[in-house]
């Protein structure tokens with residue numbers, strides 16, 4: 166399906182295990198500065214995107230965040246039954262502290278935490294009303310397998326919402342790669358005060374990332390319906406995909 170044209174030759178369907186293992190170590194190294202660098206590199210838009218995605222859940226729903234990282238999104242999921250999944254024990258440790266203290270302050274029970282990859286979710290079929298992926302879809306080793314597993318754990322009629330880097334076409338992708346290779350690197354160096362900061366390697370995941378059209382087609386092919394995927398304005402730096410598991 167699709168091609169590598171829009172990525173400048175990279176494979177948009179996934180990342181090999183060696184590259185992914187390096188990526189995980191780089192992601193863990195971002196933890197102390199994760200929110201600050203994100204805020205600066207997106208001109209503060211990351212907060213707005215998270216709010217936009219969060220609004221897809223209604224009070225009382227059972228939701229799963231795949232690739233919860235340090236809990237930047239999950240801590241603000243209010244009035245919901247929350248499960249946070251991530252393959253990194255370090256990320257889960259930070260997320261648990263952060264998310265559960267926010268939940269406790271709101272008088273809510275703790276969330277559940279699962280150490281796993283999206284491609285092999287150790288959770289039962291037909292369980293969740295909504296599955297969220299924020300800035301983690303880009304990191305999946307096998308995008309299609311991850312989408313299939315999410316489909317399996319969604320309830321019939323349940324919704325998938327993905328928010329990740331924006332890439333409309335090869336030109337937009339080319340501009341994004343320049344942004345990742347320059348401005349993001351300067352910001353990360355300024356914040357971390359370290360010229361070997363982990364964002365050096367993280368720019369690779371953007372290079373591998375496919376276009377909206379490529380993933381819309383993949384999501385449809387897995388069996389989801391009502392598939393939408395578009396750039397989020399004003400800066401077109403992120404894309405949001407929405408899709409539903411058919412009722413039967």
Ligand SMILES: C[S@@+](CC[C@H](N)C(=O)[O-])C[C@H]1O[C@@H](n2cnc3c(N)ncnc32)[C@H](O)[C@@H]1O
Pocket residue numbers: 189192231232233234235236237238250251252253256281282283284298299300301304305306307
């Ligand atoms: C950039 S962080 C995103 C954190 C958070 N969701 C947010 O809103 O900022 C990406 C997370 O995806 C996780 N991840 C990487 N590969 C994954 C996979 N195959 N399945 C699930 N999560 C994965 C990483 O461990 C990391 O914690």
